[in-house]
Amino acid sequence: MLNDIKQDAQTxxxxxxxxxxxxxxxxxxxxxxxxxxDRVSVRAYGSEVPLNQVASISVSEGISLVITVFDKGMIKDxxxxxxxxxxxxxxxxxxxxxxxxxxxxxxxxxxxxGKQVQKEGEGAKIAVRNIRQDAxxxxxxxxxxxxxxxxxxxxxxxxxxxxxxxxxxxxxxxxADKEKELMQV
Numbered sequence: 001m002l003n004d005i006k007q008d009a010q011t012x013x014x015x016x017x018x019x020x021x022x023x024x025x026x027x028x029x030x031x032x033x034x035x036x037x038d039r040v041s042v043r044a045y046g047s048e049v050p051l052n053q054v055a056s057i058s059v060s061e062g063i064s065l066v067i068t069v070f071d072k073g074m075i076k077d078x079x080x081x082x083x084x085x086x087x088x089x090x091x092x093x094x095x096x097x098x099x100x101x102x103x104x105x106x107x108x109x110x111x112x113x114g115k116q117v118q119k120e121g122e123g124a125k126i127a128v129r130n131i132r133q134d135a136x137x138x139x140x141x142x143x144x145x146x147x148x149x150x151x152x153x154x155x156x157x158x159x160x161x162x163x164x165x166x167x168x169x170x171x172x173x174x175x176a177d178k179e180k181e182l183m184q185v
Contacts, residue, residue, distance in 0.1 A: 001142055002156045009135040009160055013128050013167040020124040020171060024178045027113055027120075032059045032102045037067075042081040044074055051081065060099070067091075067098040110182050117182065121175035125168055132164040 025035040034057040041048040051057070055069040055078060069075050075093060082091045082100070092099045105113065139156045142148045148156070 001147060002139065002152060002159075005135050005138045005142075005156065006159055006163065009131050010163050012131045013163060016124050016127040016131070017167060017170050017174065019127075020120060020174055023120050024117060024174065027116060027178065027182075032063055032065050032100075034059065034065065036087065036102075037065070037082075037085075040081050040085045040087075042074065042077050044071075044077060051078065054078065055098075063102055065100040065102070067100065069096055069098065072096050105182075113182050114179050117175055117178045121171050124171045124174075128164055128167045128171065132160055135160045 025033070026038050034052075037051050037057055040051040042051050042054050044054050051067070054071065054074055055067045058066050058068075060066045067078065069078055075096065075098065078098060079091050079093060082089060082098070089100045089102070092101070136157055139148070139153055139160070143150065143153045
């Protein structure tokens with residue numbers, strides 16, 4: 001029983017860290033990356049769909065993204081979606097291809113992005129702490145049901161705390177790596 005609770009907590013904490021890594025991929029550094037456009041949705045065929053379902057996205061020369069729209073009639077919709085996103089990018093349309101040039105962010109913009117990275121990291125830490133709280137509650141319920149002893153409860157809570165400390169350390173590491181990447185010119 002205790003091992004199941006520990007295993008569940010460990011899995012959920014790992015998922016929180018993976019979610020943090022995924023959300024940080026859409027924060028723009030100086031390099032071009034197709035994942036930058038993961039959050040962009042396009043109005044197509046009567047519903048909102050992710051950009052990567054209506055176009056192919058590739059990196060050109062490391063500093064620009066090339067978007068090739070599958071349906072020529074959707075170029076205006078894709079252009080509108082890029083303008084509407086909070087990325088601050090200006091699309092250049094030529095035929096069926098849209099090019100996004102990514103100038104290196106200014107010092108001020110990098111600091112803003114650093115704050116955003118910190119905020120995402122704090123959200124991940126809160127998620128990890130909530131998982132710890134759920135696990136400790138489950139351990140407390142086992143004690144209440146007389147399924148485990150007081151010593152087992154203490155040991156289980158200590159193990160959960162160790163998992164939490166490791167997960168928090170991992171979150172800090174992911175955030176530090178992203179900040180380091182942001183501050184490189």
